[in-house]
């Protein structure tokens with residue numbers, strides 16, 4: 123395609139209007155809001171632009187407009203906290219513990235994401251909250267990332283589809299979402315000061331995509347600028363991100379609230395697009411008033427900030443005081459959603475010899491591993507919830523065991539919650555006594571369910587894992603168990619990927635079980651006993667070795683740090699007593715830049731393009747049945763920019779039980795003139811098919827979804843040519859392909 127045609131398309135895109143979009147509902151009260159602003163003093167306005175308490179910001183008391191109340195987090199309405207995040211120990215602040223982000227993503231189900239968001243929204247209101255600090259939707263760039271479990275996926279298309287529905291669900295229930303952390307907060311190492319260097323195309327096509335979708339398609343009302351810098355500027359004062367892209371290109375009408383402790387300046391942040399400083403008022407308090415009085419920050423800028431806040435305040439009705447926090451927020455419907463998400467998220471990675479589902483001949487099961495009894499609702503620093511109950515894997519297996527005898531041995535111990543993550547978690551070492559007991563239990567059983575993995579002290583906000591190895595002798599333990607009983611099904615309880623090279627040798631069946639919410643144990647047991655066929659698909663790649671993954675292979679992570687004070691983490695420094703609450707400690711560190719020179723080649727995009735083997739591929743997940751993909755047909759052979767490509771095929775369940783399959787469609791440009799990943803996910807569908815039945819499946823790709831970001835025109839451009847539509851059960855299991863022209 124010629125450059126002139128490129129330009130025409132780019133112009134067409136930039137001329138898009140935002141009238142009638144999900145954002146435009148926020149402007150419905152602008153007249154009323156402007157009248158209110160006209161009556162406000164500068165002091166009243168600025169009062170709204172910083173924290174009132176650790177989890178609220180001020181309204182307009184003189185005009186009867188209530189404060190805005192925030193609550194973590196992405197997977198359950200967090201319990202009430204006071205200054206310094208002290209727990210308030212209320213008796214009415216429990217809420218449903220939903221499966222964490224990567225588990226939700228493993229369902230590949232926008233429908234479930236909507237129900238999940240809706241449940242969060244309903245419970246948010248029961249807790250008297252206006253804004254949920256979530257969903258957390260950054261791309262999982264590093265296998266070691268401390269917040270991988272909160273985040274959704276390494277793929278922007280999957281993350282976007284889920285973020286949109288979570289957003290709609292919550293906001294339909296009357297609670298605004300605050301999508302976080304905007305943007306490129308893909309590592310916890312030095313997150314408070316690291317400067318991420320990424321080119322515009324990489325940002326637009328990969329890292330910003332889920333945010334763009336949540337704002338433009340989901341109508342997200344609040345956005346949280348991240349701790350880190352992007353291309354030289356802190357996110358909370360990043361004019362390009364907040365003003366040019368978020369407000370300009372995406373038409374965002376709501377407000378931004380800095381991550382807690384992530385505001386760094388008065389004028390920079392005020393002009394750079396931040397609405398609310400969280401927490402404190404050292405920048406957006408008196409200093410901001412002075413800047414306005416000195417004529418440095420125009421009053422119109424302050425008015426815009428207040429207007430954007432009031433738009434959300436008007437769109438979200440404040441919960442009456444006599445409704446909030448009357449009893450536990452947890453609702454039966456949310457718990458049902460949590461169970462459904464959990465059952466659809468469990469990923470069967472491997473099932474040699476059909477070890478699973480558990481056979482009727484198995485009369486005695488030894489459940490082995492600390493993670494079979496570990497509680498996971500809390501921990502990991504910010505994200506956590508006071509669950510009314512939590513069914514552990516062991517309890518779930520006991521609940522569903524019927525006549526089967528279940529024994530338990532701990533095998534190893536893991537540090538659990540730990541205040542600020544790993545810094546304070548004393549790491550215990552391998553425990554030989556526990557090992558011996560576990561081996562004995564295994565030798566006396568027909569089958570072993572080995573529950574291993576990490577904990578929320580190992581995967582946590584504020585630090586990244588140093589490796590992805592299964593910790594604390596878990597590999598040695600399974601080797602010893604397999605010598606006495608090789609009939610093992612392993613369940614990995616973790617939020618991110620683990621190195622499975624050793625485990626793989628000893629375990630004929632492996633299941634990824636996630637941190638799966640308060641019904642997680644029941645859901646897991648229903649899969650293990652074969653009541654439900656597993657149908658989760660990996661939302662990220664399991665590399666063979668950590669070093670194979672792109673940021674490591676390119677030498678971009680870990681960055682060699684000369685940091686000396688704290689861990690370079692603003693948030694944890696702010697509340698750590700040993701640093702005397704010195705929130706600037708992190709800023710004095712010399713932290714090397716995080717170069718994203720692998721560009722678009724993150725996750726499977728890297729492994730596919732570089733033809734590197736992986737342990738388990740993005741999109742992988744087995745079932746107890748086989749699915750046959752019939753011949754795929756496209757509805758046309760050639761498409762224009764405004765068309766929607768429709769590919770139809772028959773999907774047959776060849777097994778003897780009902781099962782779900784997630785059919786995936788990847789696009790490969792066969793003769794592209796520009797650099798692209800080998801293939802990219804562009805459509806998927808979860809389908810339920812009865813035993814022996816056939817379903818007709820149609821996957822749709824709007825041609826506009828195929829545009830790439832052209833830096834020379836600073837816009838989205840469609841490249842014409844021949845594309846292969848690759849349809850399959852995983853990114854490495856393509857069953858059908860159709861070639862069409864654009």
Ligand code: BGC
Nearest residue numbers: 194255302381382504583693
């Ligand atoms: C986290 C946010 C969280 C906030 C408030 C920060 O440390 O990065 O995700 O919403 O704390 O708890």
